[in-house]
Amino acid sequence: MHVIEIFESIQGETTHAGRPCVFVRFAGCNLRCRYCDTSYAFQGGTRMERAQILATLGRFKSRFVTLTGGEPLLQKELPALCSDLLAAGWEVSVETHGQLDAAAIPPGVHRIFDLKTPGSGAEDHSFVNLRSVRPEDELKVVVTSEADFGWAVEVVRRFELEGRLPIV
Template sequence: MSEPDTRASLRITEIFYSLQGETSRVGLPTVFVRLTGCPLRCTYCDTAYAFTGGRSMLLTETLAEVAQHGARYVTVTGGEPLAQKNCLPLLQALCDAGYQVSLETSGALDVSGVDARVAKVLDIKTPASGESDKNLWGNLISLNPQDEIKFVLCDEIDYLWAKQVLDEHALASRCEVLFSPAQGQLDPTVLADWILRDHLPVRLQVQLHKLLWGNQQGK
């Protein structure tokens, strides 16, 4: 693997330090690097502010700002981080620097080039998202046991659809699977009852950061 180009630049909406609110790393102090831009427009998106704007930063500048927080864990997110070609060298550079790195991606873009040390969190889009036709199913073959698959569910139709996908693709045998209720659209208790009723091999995920800080940006 060649060294990443430290002169590479990225468009970054924000870099901040907080608790990881999702995935199996929930609760861990983490630095978040939120890249600007996304080709999708999910109905429940809570980071539309990252679609445009941001600031241009060199890879070296990004690494320096991440280092200021003194954290062990780093999450690269968006928007859709893989929409920027220099996301891949950023991920490699973060791994090379000794961080435990995760990538939050929509699954609509190819993940095969992502550094194998990165824990990929693949968000499979459900019908209510309005973007389910963008799912790149070939991405499933690039998943490793350290990776995770996430479904954001808006209603029972989404749940039944995700349940079918879970079974058809044997997702739970590939990696951990997360079922997350869309905020304000699906009661977490209702989703919990469905999961228990159907004995699904999935983890119920609620967004810890929203329970703690609401919908504040940079949290």
């Protein structure tokens, strides 16, 4: 797995905002959103085995981890890492742009889908995960204009997401 950084901080987004959290930021992303604040994670990273990641996480006080990027679903071993973390007693969230199928992420993991609006500049607006959301999932939407807001409301209605998961 290609890791850019592992650090402890306060979760600043989603329904977990304000919680101490360890972040594992993976390298690689197949999108180039206009407002991306982690473009340094597009390439590179340090190759780490799952056991190395678990050992590094064990040094931190928090037992809540967010796997992010870049795009973490580009890491083929991500589902196995999630299972390892759950088995070790971690609370796990995965922040993904949602354009890639997240079905392999095990139950019990908080999947946070960052829905890309037209204002993001993302050309593909795949909804591959919206039909199979789970109660522990969340939908995150960065709205950059009134048009984005209207688009997001329409997507929520089309997939009947209101009340099925938190939308932040």
